[in-house]
Amino acid sequence: MTDTEDDAEAGPGAGWFAGGSSDDQGALRARIADGEADEPRDWPGLAVDAGFADSRDDYYDRLHEASVAATRETVRERERADDQQLVHAVRAFDDCERTANELAERAAEWAGSLFDDAEPGIEGARAVAEREPDGELERRAVSLASRVADLADERDALAETIERTAPAVAPNLAEMAGPELAARLIALAGGLEPLAKKPSGTVQVLGAEDALFAHLSGRAPSPKHGIIYTHEYVRNTRPEDRGSAARALAGKLTLAARVDHYSGERRETLHEELRERMATIRARAEEGKDDDGSGGDTTADAEGDA
Known part of the structure; x- marks a missing residue:
């Protein structure tokens, strides 16, 4: 668009103010949130020419008001999720x-x-x-x-x-971890989306931040698990196998959170794979094998980071 009349029609690439009234805060918020342009233009000048603003300073004042209103509405919507x-x-x-x-x-x-x-x-x-x-x-x-x-x-x-x-909210995560633990993991991460974006190693130690910081400062060993210790797969596994169990569980919990966030569909294969992995880990006790920290742990971590 090359002239003021075209800009006033609020078409693609038009200014966020085009075709709108400075009193219509709802429409202005929507255009701030959804508008786009192929390249920068002299938006303050165009706004003045279109009669939207009295001056360039007035334009920036109105832009500030609309931007703050749009941000507040976005935050409000996310908080209601x-x-x-x-x-x-x-x-x-x-x-x-x-x-x-x-x-x-x-x-x-x-x-x-x-x-x-x-x-x-x-x-x-x-x-x-x-x-x-x-x-x-x-x-x-x-x-x-x-x-x-x-x-x-x-x-x-x-x-x-x-x-x-x-x-x-999270069908796979809730089934795998139990509703309370699933909710706590989501809360510790700040939401389902942040949880879905975390690597399995981070999910493994959620809730053990104090111990992790102590380890990073050289005052304590690295924590093997955080809040996921309350899960029966970790808590009821013999101490020498808990690191492996925590890694396996964290890997699958991470995948479950990602499936819940991006598709919301229940996937039985995730739960079956976790059950099989835990059966393998617990079989070590029956076979009299010691946990050397190897085996399928790397696979579990890789799955969680995939």
Whole structure:
């Protein structure tokens, strides 16, 4: 396009402001997000000529406003994505559990000074919450115990939400790791897409960042696994084989995350291959073989990085 009239028609290669009103923020956001041009042009001058802006400075002010609005809308959309909602649920679950346990200790200490039969822990707090208080101090102690019970109930409700949501967000990962571990891996990575883009070696040590940093500074050996230790394939494997099991599991978890992100289709072959690999690793114990760190581990790592 070579003249102002053409630019005003908002066709391919037209300025983001072309054909739009400075008051139509929705249309301007869309053109900022989706617009493109074959080559740079004198956009401020064209905007002034088209009557969109009063001056070049006014153009840049309007561009700034539209860009910020477009960025906010993009962030809002991403935050509403299912995997980000799962991240929020996991973090809220952890906050509720930590806070409930901390307050339960305080409630138990306080209740123990007021009631002879007060028990510790969250269940003890539930029992105190059902008491009929006598006096201001007992009312406050019972009220605190009630807050502990409410937080514990919210934690349980969040756990059920995670159990239902994780398989819908990441079917292969949730089946392979279990809904809670799958959700925690997604949360540690910052989302399903970041998790899918990580190499298997990184997935293997997610959750062990402190140990990894200590290793990098020369203060500790390299960690063999992070949060995936909670998976039965790692936790229930003999210590000398856990490194191999962690590598095999991390490799398949990485592939599962990639399939979930890019296609969303369940692939039975992933699960079958993991079961076969773990059967091979565990057979070492029955055969009396020592783990030398070789064997199929390299293959597992390669699969995760593919």
